[in-house]
Amino acid sequence: MINKQVNSVHDAVANINDGATVMIGGFGEAGSPIELIHALIDHGAKDLTVVNNNTGSGHVGLAALIENKRVAKMICSFPKSANSFVFPDLYKKGEIELELVPQGTLAERIRAGGAGVPAFYTATSVGTPLAEGKEVRNINGRDYVLEYGLTADFALIKSLKADRYGNLIYNKTARNFAPVMAMAAETTIVQTKEFVEAGELDPEVVVTPGIFVDQIITVADPLLESKLVAAEEVYP
Amino acid sequence: MINKQVNSVHDAVANINDGATVMIGGFGEAGSPIELIHALIDHGAKDLTVVNNNTGSGHVGLAALIENKRVAKMICSFPKSANSFVFPDLYKKGEIELELVPQGTLAERIRAGGAGVPAFYTATSVGTPLAEGKEVRNINGRDYVLEYGLTADFALIKSLKADRYGNLIYNKTARNFAPVMAMAAETTIVQTKEFVEAGELDPEVVVTPGIFVDQIITVADPLLESKLVAAEEVYP
């Protein structure tokens, strides 16, 4: 019988190796798999390349992973949100690398990586510094830049419900990058609020089919990043 | 108030002009918007370029549109299903053009057209006659062909439920090409089995958000292509 559940968040991240590329779901705290990120900090893997829209807040979750010097490079669209101090500090000191990607290009590159599209053209960033050094091609009278698909060794995402096959549904705007990251990663690790029986999710409403999911751990009552940040919590 | 309903299938197709490119949903009869196709035959627009996975069956629906000489060119992946006589006849006589596209490339080209991606690379068809004349590019050691996004003037699709905003859900494998065609067409026309109040469709389960839909007509009890074909019906 197929059953993708694992025993703990620590088991879930146990195979993440030094130097791995890790996509982490979430747009701000919505969809951030904070328990998996904290388990990754405990696990100790370093020299990671992390793909996330942002760089975390305060001193917990993704910001804590960065603060603990596990991240060599961030690929993201907006690294300086409110309450984001950790990344800017390291970046100014030259201690962390940044690949800045427009948000839609980031989403599309991840989707392309998952869909077997190695490269595509887009109008986004044409004529701006972010197109510098990139191939530009005129198609039907408009200029486009060439962008490459993005894949990862691991994805860490958060779902509302999951079944043993790995079928997932999400909560509201916490969906954001998770479905495309699940497609683009070699190993997709999910923390779910609820684990349900196979067949309980209507096949019409599954957002991420189980084929894109490898490991599932239930975290029924996840920490809320904004509360931790407000309380000035530091992980670990 | 936004309300995308129209009064009849004939009103729905009334603006389709000679020479238009029309995407038609369906994989075989599953998802085929047969009443809209019949209304298009009645309407009389000709010299159409039609995008569909197949070329219809018997002498109804898409096959009837072709038989009535309204289609100058088919873009499809599999033009010779069981019970498909009309297209093969015209094709052998040189009276209809065919652009044969691998099914996944077809789906991806339509999705690209809808997503603002003018062109992308794919491994599909490399080293085959369908790659002849196409740009081939080696990316990270593998060869890929360049394929272009596909857009249309109109899409005709079928849904299970629709609301006044044009939010759609589908029935089982009748979903197939409809969501990407809705994205890729300038005007998307939907025949729905059921029309529901705004808010009745859970925002988490909407498959096609209303932004991709322009006109909706309710056809509560659509004809079943396979039954018509078995009964050797001819339209009109």
Next chain:
Amino acid sequence: MSEEQIGWNREQMAERAAQDIPNGSYVNLGIGIPEKVVRYVPDGTEVIYHTENGLLGMGDAPEEGQEDPELINAGKKLVTAIPGASYFHHADSFSMIRGGHIDICVLGAMQVAENGDLANWSTGNPDAIPAVGGAMDLVAGVKTIRVITQHVTNKGYPKLVEKCTFPLTGAGVVSRIISDLAVIDVTSEGFKVVELAPGVDFDYVQERTGCKLIAE
């Protein structure tokens, strides 16, 4: 600012921008003042707001007790979903933007040039942390780009200029600017003042603009 309010305040700028949005439009709102536009849909019209983090049919801020930290807008502020809304993932969301399906986008600006060039993501200062978000996707993909901005910077420098000195977000993309002082269209001849805020005259606006304005 200690000086007396001259022209429109932030709420009034948002309200003015809302008046230009036709019934039935699909609209994306940038972070800052543009977020406020959602409150000012004119009577008798219905507008669908898109937020690029995965929601079509965005409503205003929630009532107290109705907040869900996983229901936010692109500015990461708590919002609501209207009946008839839909959620989708990021690639689908940007397909709406990049595929040309959003009718209007209202953005903030650091500089707008008289040819419609927009700079709103970076000062180009090498010490600053660059951050672009979805701005470049929006200006490349949305049919009509409008800007809401203070007419001058905090230090009094003009934001409407002959040529942007900051790195571009997009070239020739802006069609209209709603500032605290005026509504200004980008035309082939340059900036054209189409409306003045109450109590503001043309010369007052011209003095605070980095290039020549055309009177309507």
Next chain:
Amino acid sequence: MSEEQIGWNREQMAERAAQDIPNGSYVNLGIGIPEKVVRYVPDGTEVIYHTENGLLGMGDAPEEGQEDPELINAGKKLVTAIPGASYFHHADSFSMIRGGHIDICVLGAMQVAENGDLANWSTGNPDAIPAVGGAMDLVAGVKTIRVITQHVTNKGYPKLVEKCTFPLTGAGVVSRIISDLAVIDVTSEGFKVVELAPGVDFDYVQERTGCKLIAE
């Protein structure tokens, strides 16, 4: 065919192909004999079948009275969905194929060459209607491609050949062939017979093959 049955029949070929599918695999089945594989999952294993027209978790044909003409497989035959299935659109479905997420695909063939080249979509006859379907996507994207085929054509010509004379579906893609006579692997040295159907010997298979076979 009037001659007595020699080797495996169509059902047995499907059953034999099913034995090679590891527990937990995601599998796509081509049209024809491969469709029958869904019936023969070995005891104690669970396999998830994908059909490219938008279903993961495809089951066998429906009971009478349970048919839905909108629940079909890629061969347009009526099927069912298992508990735990999911539906999705065509671009998402082919993302599974082209993105390398499907483990195994079992296809029919017109010709397989000893280097693994597959021809299964066209005879190259200029009078024939070309039709490719999803075959080229499957061979380009799925990790392991297996073929189920009669060993020879209706007219007795070998389908396993030194070099395909028909236009290719994909180059060097097939790893194993299950014919009515034998299970044959594509190796760097050429076709290797790894199993013979009951009552069939190596020479019998070699005589019906268009190139040299290697005995295991």
